[in-house]
Amino acid sequence: MQTETKEEFRVRVFTLIGAIPEGSVATYGQIAGLAGAPKHARAVGYLLKHLPAGSSLPWHRVINSQGKISFPPQSEKFRQQSELLRSEGVQVQGGKIALRQYQWC
């Protein structure tokens, strides 16, 4: 069935994000690419946006290609994500991740 494709993509995305270890971050494009759809970065963002409140998915470890948090500064989400990242040992400056690489494996 074709319905598997969308489902598969979603499952892959969730699995990949869940596989990001602490202290590491991945980009939306990276996740989409590993999920088999390099151009579906936005779809990844859509999925995260539609995340249930209780999901244990480390969404905060997903950032954009610019290595920055995809939230407007001073917004609650922005602050929360940067706090979570910092608590995992990721250095954040002005919404930008102080890392040289965004790949974890």
Next chain:
DNA sequence: CCTTTGACGCTTG
């Protein structure tokens, strides 16, 4: 069915 939106990405100036 068509239009709009969006937790993105890449190129150009």
Next chain:
DNA sequence: ACAAGCGCCAAAG
């Protein structure tokens, strides 16, 4: 380093 424009695709209205 930063801003604007274009592309790309899925979900919602």
